[in-house]
Amino acid sequence: MDGNIEEAKSKSILVTGGAGYIGSHTTLQLLLGGYRVAVIDNLDNSCEEAIQRVAQLAGKYGGNLTFHQADLRDKEALEKVFSVEKFDAVIHFAGLKAVGESVAKPLLYYNNNIVGTLNLLEVMIAHDCKKLVFSSSATVYGQPKEVPCTEDFPLCAVNPYGRTKLFIEEICCDAQRADPEWKIMLLRYFNPVGAHPSGIIGEDPRGIPNNLMPFVQQVAVGRRPELTVFGTDYKTKDGTGVRDYIHVMDLSDGHIAALSKLFETNDIGCEVYNLGSGRGTSVLEMVAAFEKASGKKIPLKFVDRRPGDSETVYASTEKAEKELNWKAQYGIEKMCRDQWNWSEKNPWGYRSPETTD
Ligand code: NAD
Ligand code: UDP
Numbered sequence: 001m002d003g004n005i006e007e008a009k010s011k012s013i014l015v016t017g018g019a020g021y022i023g024s025h026t027t028l029q030l031l032l033g034g035y036r037v038a039v040i041d042n043l044d045n046s047c048e049e050a051i052q053r054v055a056q057l058a059g060k061y062g063g064n065l066t067f068h069q070a071d072l073r074d075k076e077a078l079e080k081v082f083s084v085e086k087f088d089a090v091i092h093f094a095g096l097k098a099v100g101e102s103v104a105k106p107l108l109y110y111n112n113n114i115v116g117t118l119n120l121l122e123v124m125i126a127h128d129c130k131k132l133v134f135s136s137s138a139t140v141y142g143q144p145k146e147v148p149c150t151e152d153f154p155l156c157a158v159n160p161y162g163r164t165k166l167f168i169e170e171i172c173c174d175a176q177r178a179d180p181e182w183k184i185m186l187l188r189y190f191n192p193v194g195a196h197p198s199g200i201i202g203e204d205p206r207g208i209p210n211n212l213m214p215f216v217q218q219v220a221v222g223r224r225p226e227l228t229v230f231g232t233d234y235k236t237k238d239g240t241g242v243r244d245y246i247h248v249m250d251l252s253d254g255h256i257a258a259l260s261k262l263f264e265t266n267d268i269g270c271e272v273y274n275l276g277s278g279r280g281t282s283v284l285e286m287v288a289a290f291e292k293a294s295g296k297k298i299p300l301k302f303v304d305r306r307p308g309d310s311e312t313v314y315a316s317t318e319k320a321e322k323e324l325n326w327k328a329q330y331g332i333e334k335m336c337r338d339q340w341n342w343s344e345k346n347p348w349g350y351r352s353p354e355t356t357d
Helices: 001-007 022-030 048-057 059-064 075-084 099-104 106-126 160-178 212-220 248-264 282-293 319-323 332-343
Strands: 012-018 036-041 065-068 087-094 131-137 183-189 190-195 227-230 245-246 270-275 302-303
Touching: 012 022, 022 036, 022 048, 022 059, 022 087, 022 248, 036 075, 036 106, 048 059, 048 065, 048 212, 059 065, 075 106, 075 183, 087 106, 087 248, 099 106, 106 160, 131 160, 160 183, 160 270, 183 248, 190 212, 190 248, 212 227, 212 282, 212 332, 227 282, 245 248, 245 332, 248 270, 248 319, 270 319, 282 332
Parallel strands: 012 036, 012 087, 036 065, 087 131, 131 183, 183 270, 190 245, 227 302
Antiparallel strands: none
């Protein structure tokens, strides 16, 4: 570890979207791994408090973190960030991610996610920084015909959010094909849940949560009366949808593994990896695990399937295990324990009832 820290010390990483859920946890792990980190975030779906807490958790490494409040669509602002510091690599989390909103506001999603990424790639080229880790998603598998999903499955987008991920993956591969100096890792996340075990940082979505676990968490603390379970007639063990939940700390460590590989290997090209646990868990199993971890009863309301939802999705993790030397460690019990610890300590996330929407 000390050897790795020595090596990391000379490296400076730009993290876009680093105030957000996955970005904040990954920033912390980078700092603890000895990297210097600059975060750029427009705080559209996050707040600066998250950055302050990351610095606090990082202890003696907290001084290696800088924060720039800026939008990736503002190229001048990006230029400014790159002109004050030389980055060895970029981890690109920044983007809008709500599926329903992307259907209602497709142009906003194309503008934010795609224009933001194009600006980033252009400014990276201008400053000769050509190592990138990008947050893609299992959504690019569409409704997979079989499981587990391997990286070579056919890809398809089922909504504008998914299409932005698919387009960005292709843009990255084209850029790399045109200029082999690029080294790019496309990481397809499955379902990130949980929080840092301290309960000091965690997920704090704005508005009504779209995803299962943030919703469950808000029911547990009394912010919402019940969980709506979408679909009870899937051909799964209990009729509810099955997904691959991965602890956000495991996911963060997957980024460190990907980054190390970028620095250590010469001929990466544009490579894609699934980051999941490789296990499928149903909605009811997840609710039961959360009830056990929290001691809270989650009232349920059963309704029809949510349009566009897949029945069962989980990852093949073989490629990441073999090539990144990374494997998820934590099961759903730990995910739920840490999620509950965060929500019990921060029932209103980083905000208060007065400032929460
Ligand atoms: P998040 O919303 O918590 O974090 C994203 C951050 O990016 C936010 O802090 C937001 O303010 C910032 N941002 C958005 N647009 C920006 C812009 N134009 N300029 C600067 N900052 C901007 O989301 P997250 O869950 O941490 O997700 C991070 C990435 O991982 C996203 O790209 C998301 O699509 C992807 N992803 C997330 C999940 C998931 O379930 N959470 C699954 C698969 C992929
Ligand atoms: N889900 C649910 N109620 C909710 C949110 C989600 O029953 O309020 C279900 C959803 O139908 C799916 C699973 O939980 O089977 C995970 O949904 P999520 O939106 O978190 O992830 P995704 O479907 O994008 O993988």
